[in-house]
Amino acid sequence: MSLLIIRLLVFVLVFWAGWRLWQYWQGFQNQRVEEQQGKDGHESMVKCEECGLHLPSSEAIQSGKLHFCCSEHRDAYNTPPRDDKDN
Known part of the structure; x- marks a missing residue:
């Protein structure tokens, strides 16, 4: 009987x-x-x-103090607008 109690105590101790x-x-x-x-x-x-x-800051691409959702938007923002005077 005492062996059964010892096993139970060991089991409870391991579980705890x-x-x-x-x-x-x-x-x-x-x-x-x-x-x-x-x-x-x-x-x-x-x-x-x-x-x-709007997106979490960890997912944003940062360029200086500005934030962008993807590299395409960063590049588009930083590219000066084209002057189409040829038309």
């Missing part, structure tokens, strides 16, 4: 240690996500200078 390790790991993962997103848990949104689309 695994549960605590899982909680620690989840807390560590949540902390990393919060650090990546900022202190308030939300990432700042920026506006594409070319089309006006």
Whole structure:
């Protein structure tokens, strides 16, 4: 009978240690996500200078202080307009 109690105690101890390790790991993962997103848990949104689309700052392409949703819009914004006087 005492061997059965010892096995039960060992099982409970192993289960408890695994549960605590899982909680620690989840807390560590949540902390990393919060650090990546900022202190308030939300990432700042920026506006594409070319089309006006709002997107997270981590997904935007930055050119100086300006933000763009894609490299095509960055290039289009930085290219001077063509003067079509040949028509």
